[in-house]
Amino acid sequence: MFFHTKELQYNAKPSNPDPVYAKKLQEILGGQFGEMTVMMQYLFQGWNCRGDEKYKDMIMDIGTEEIAHVEMIATMIAQLLDGAPVREQEEAAKDPAIGAVLGGMNPQHAIVSGLGATPTDSVGYPWNSRYTIASGNLLADFRANLNAESQGRLQVVRLYESTTDPGVRDMLSFLIARDTMHQNQWMAAIEELEQNQKAIVPSTFPQTLEKQEVSYSFMNFSNGEESSKGRWASGKSMDGISNFEYVANPKAMGQIPKLKPSPAYIHGSVM
Amino acid sequence: MFFHTKELQYNAKPSNPDPVYAKKLQEILGGQFGEMTVMMQYLFQGWNCRGDEKYKDMIMDIGTEEIAHVEMIATMIAQLLDGAPVREQEEAAKDPAIGAVLGGMNPQHAIVSGLGATPTDSVGYPWNSRYTIASGNLLADFRANLNAESQGRLQVVRLYESTTDPGVRDMLSFLIARDTMHQNQWMAAIEELEQNQKAIVPSTFPQTLEKQEVSYSFMNFSNGEESSKGRWASGKSMDGISNFEYVANPKAMGQIPKLKPSPAYIHGSVM
Amino acid sequence: MFFHTKELQYNAKPSNPDPVYAKKLQEILGGQFGEMTVMMQYLFQGWNCRGDEKYKDMIMDIGTEEIAHVEMIATMIAQLLDGAPVREQEEAAKDPAIGAVLGGMNPQHAIVSGLGATPTDSVGYPWNSRYTIASGNLLADFRANLNAESQGRLQVVRLYESTTDPGVRDMLSFLIARDTMHQNQWMAAIEELEQNQKAIVPSTFPQTLEKQEVSYSFMNFSNGEESSKGRWASGKSMDGISNFEYVANPKAMGQIPKLKPSPAYIHGSVM
Amino acid sequence: MFFHTKELQYNAKPSNPDPVYAKKLQEILGGQFGEMTVMMQYLFQGWNCRGDEKYKDMIMDIGTEEIAHVEMIATMIAQLLDGAPVREQEEAAKDPAIGAVLGGMNPQHAIVSGLGATPTDSVGYPWNSRYTIASGNLLADFRANLNAESQGRLQVVRLYESTTDPGVRDMLSFLIARDTMHQNQWMAAIEELEQNQKAIVPSTFPQTLEKQEVSYSFMNFSNGEESSKGRWASGKSMDGISNFEYVANPKAMGQIPKLKPSPAYIHGSVM
Amino acid sequence: MFFHTKELQYNAKPSNPDPVYAKKLQEILGGQFGEMTVMMQYLFQGWNCRGDEKYKDMIMDIGTEEIAHVEMIATMIAQLLDGAPVREQEEAAKDPAIGAVLGGMNPQHAIVSGLGATPTDSVGYPWNSRYTIASGNLLADFRANLNAESQGRLQVVRLYESTTDPGVRDMLSFLIARDTMHQNQWMAAIEELEQNQKAIVPSTFPQTLEKQEVSYSFMNFSNGEESSKGRWASGKSMDGISNFEYVANPKAMGQIPKLKPSPAYIHGSVM
Amino acid sequence: MFFHTKELQYNAKPSNPDPVYAKKLQEILGGQFGEMTVMMQYLFQGWNCRGDEKYKDMIMDIGTEEIAHVEMIATMIAQLLDGAPVREQEEAAKDPAIGAVLGGMNPQHAIVSGLGATPTDSVGYPWNSRYTIASGNLLADFRANLNAESQGRLQVVRLYESTTDPGVRDMLSFLIARDTMHQNQWMAAIEELEQNQKAIVPSTFPQTLEKQEVSYSFMNFSNGEESSKGRWASGKSMDGISNFEYVANPKAMGQIPKLKPSPAYIHGSVM
Ligand SMILES: [Ca+2]
Ligand SMILES: [Ca+2]
Ligand SMILES: [Ca+2]
Ligand SMILES: [Ca+2]
């Protein structure tokens, strides 16, 4: 069960309206790696958690924090839209600078949401839950989480670089700092889990059942062998079990497929 | 530019038809973490790569391999559908075992694809490119890749567990082995990159610009303090720069938001 | 079965081309609450109608009218795109006003539809049928319809405000008037239905089977009690059956959930 | 900012596992009118609210409650999946009853989520944010909310009818009761708002600007005049301003559209 | 503008209820090549038509007919769902044949639409407008239409094969016949257009501007030269302008791409 | 199995950066009829092919070529984005020409992909696999392919018309030429197949089972008889079997549908 407190987790006060930037900022609200994604991803991981209470509580802690991040950005966007000149059609026709702003806005910010934030990304594409994962395997999911926080911080930094508004930058500096923590947090949780199992997910599947002759082979399918110079092409494998092997000319090991004609009721090809 | 060779990378020969399993197997073909996802993700990362040729070549190597994995699974599914009793309506009505098979099939395997594989997941949802990421930051993307291979191997293992068909299991044992390699590969590439930069993505953004007072704080937003026992709540931070701090009672640091009424032409609320 | 007559239901004649406005106008053609939505929603409600012929006929009357509204707006958009300067690249580079127009257009209006309307909204997102509902319960659906006409009229009014083209405004003044009627119509139909049943949908489910101790309680989950001042927090409930109660400090009534570990074949978390 | 408490708002304890029912129950979690929809709809309406604090607080109260409903259903689904026989392939082939269960499950409950709830509906379609609306006009949005609670309660009742599990029914009886309250709540809020404005949304647009000759006309576009017998076809209009008129033979009032040929660079039709 | 007549274009009367078949039949209602697709595709082609009135009228004729086909199938599905045993949970548990039916149904047919048709395909995926095309070039679009009618008739035939219900087959025999006509119709229209222009769309682009050395070359990118035996590999080209050429070993004609590092504010890769 | 060679199939070298054009060019990369569509469509048709090896090899040849086209366009877009002024916020505010560029860019090209191509269309909508078809009937699918190449060439030509950059036009001139070949190729394959079967897909369904009285009738559902002047309205039918008939006043042949009330557990309408 949840409770809401009116104060934002951190300030969300733009210094000036900027409807074009409001459109861009939607990316970290409702985009693939926006706050809605981590919020829903963590909450579902928490609710589905079948492990140690320590993990479940930790996931619920951060999932609950992320709702507050969605709130902050939504609030910021609504304020950036205050004063958006969506109506002054005639003036815009005369003043190309206003025209550029109108052309750069998300029209739904005026027509659909009435100057409010929308649960969409920076091109207006709606958020959907296939952005999230809760697999029932914490090591797998913590890697998903580390990725989400890495992509997320990268996007927030790029948005920081594309505004000079002090109020917006102040809020983003908070989100960037939290993403610093969250990347650290998932790295810590991953390290802890890896101490109890092999690094390869899932570690409970017996490797004797996999086709072990190709379990540590790097295969060169793009001509040129620059890839042989990487850490992945020689030396001890990262799971400590074997050594990397570089296969310069990988061979096909399978059949040439030949499918049977389909039965009559399928009405397949006549040739 | 690409060339195709007729032989499959590895055998894809089911021992028996099984249309219900064909439906399930679609998950690792066209699902969120299926082979289409890693194929397109790696190819776009390679094409967009602005870095050292060593990385670009490596990414293109694996991206090209993944097309072959899509090919193997598609071929397997088409064969699993051979012999699917989609027509024998009357018999099915009398024989509940056949009815169960018919009910468990994906109807599009008969109606739409004529007993062929479809570029969709196990519930028939079409693959879409928002499953992929190519961010222009290799460390961020390699974390995405490690996650994809972790979720992917987990799903293949679960599919291995839910069939006893020797031919299907043989193919899956190959894919599981390649996912072992690919998890190792991305871990190796991540380690190599992390030697040249801080672990936090993006490492080029000056931390002085972030709100550093919250950069290493774990905040307890779900009642109960079980989360304080994890590695993320105390000790050296994973980036080696600071120490984790546990905030048992996190406080709001922001304003109570109060939006202005919308302008008249928005026709907002009357109260 | 349907018949088409060539004349539009009302004039759709813009006074001037305006490709940027054409993009915006798409919202009420193919958006969440555009004419395609009400058209398909009403038609499916009519086709699925299991009630009195009076209702079925009425729904088919309005569903059929809505096809004509889609037609009018599509026709208007095609004309607004006539004369769109999509080609004059070099001139645009020199003239920022033309550049603003090009930047503000939907590129698909040139590349994909060849200056025709598209079945999408103002950000180019395709119309999809999850925008509609036909539940088999007319009171529920008439509320959906009243909502659709309310959101729809609001959007048309906002579009009216953002153009000064007399021809466009003339067409919109017709659509706004029809939405006035359609809001009235659904309110009338709702009132008629509510005279034969309780206001709560579905009225046929015995309230003795619901957890009646919370059936009329307003629960305060956001700190501060401003919400206690509303009509919903005290006085007779709207269904006339009970009284509203304000719960200032709602309590959890459920268990602390604890899920079992997953079976081995799921390969869940190792801790 | 939000806080989480570990106890559920109400009990979510199934008496028996039932993976087929788990699939169905997804509808009210991640479906068009499921709990995720009302949760996100109310939260965005609250964050974007530009009106009286009384309304904003009320919306945040209910939005916060809805997160708890998502939590309860997710928890219930995870428990219904405990014991799902996803592996026993061979036994299933022999026992049609098990086969029917396997065929009726959502395969992603095993392969993707590892026996956890997914943020999708009962056919596995992912939740997306176009299910929600926050228009910046409270009267419009409260009608959306009343509709959502009407459709939602109808769906929960149908799910109640299709199980006999006492634990599941107990939880559903709570949700049905809350939907009773929430329908009442939105009706109360609507009534309060309508006292300050006309019933037609948006009430601030001058009716003199709409094409008033068709503002109160019911038009008969489906042959047969059964629809003339409804409340919508005669008598005082619901907004109290005019009288309904029945137009038995509606006439086209617009032009026969004739579009200009497209410019050469569009490469339109040759005829 | 449109008018509706109550009678269906052809009979839609199933001999027996069959909820599993109702699910399958959705494919030709709301699937990629279902009746909703051709209906919306033709209507938009008609509304956007910038050509000879003969074509516009013809397209509107068939577009209007297709609405009637949607109506017939929706009506059929609603009747197939009459008598669906969605509630008899306990009996189903005992009788595997009933269980198979329940497992094979679309659960939304009970929970969401209350035994009505839904605007979705056979896996419950919602119809969306990206299934359609109206390009502003009639020859291009008539090829789209011929394809749609070919895929559509194929799917209807497969559905005919998977039922023995005389009433369903009667309706399908009508739809199959209409698809026979509609394939003929688009072939006729294509032939007519091709008499006035070259067969290659768009015919108005000067071929001197294309890279003519590869305009008639078949390139062998999959090892093995079986493809050299087809009509496409030698002889006069179909547009009558040149001759097909078989390139057994196609060569790359482009550069090895090398992208510049991204600017600092993008925070790209560090290596 | 596939191999990659580093050289592009043809040059992809823009003469100048142009981020607005980069956004437009996405249409033929990740749009409905972009290169990703034909690539995936052909690959799946090839993998599912149950016919003569000649066809399978041919389809794999072209499918493999299309991957190279995706590669060329992705490479071009990444270079067009080099030098995009996404950061210079302050300067842009002063210079409307820069503002127009910023407003016309796809913001995800900066925020999400870091100046790389994205697998989306020109409005940022992600590519999805419902754009493709592989039906198991080659004649049906070759018509789909001819359509795709017709729409595709039309779009490339329109993009050629909207740039003057010599490097971009050079690459497009190659793609246009290949589309010339590919239209020719599919026409040739269609002709070859039609020599072995009737032109109507599927040709194996006995026409005696269809409702033959409407198999060759053109029905006039839009008032006015301009459509009677077309080739489709009189003369020999295209399949050579019958003659076209023009039905000026098509009659309904079906029942007036009347659905039964739903069972009690559906909680349908009360009236
Ligand atoms: Ca290589
Ligand atoms: Ca805690
Ligand atoms: Ca409160
Ligand atoms: Ca009527």
Ligand SMILES: [Ca+2]
């Ligand atoms: Ca070949």
Ligand SMILES: [Ca+2]
């Ligand atoms: Ca006509």
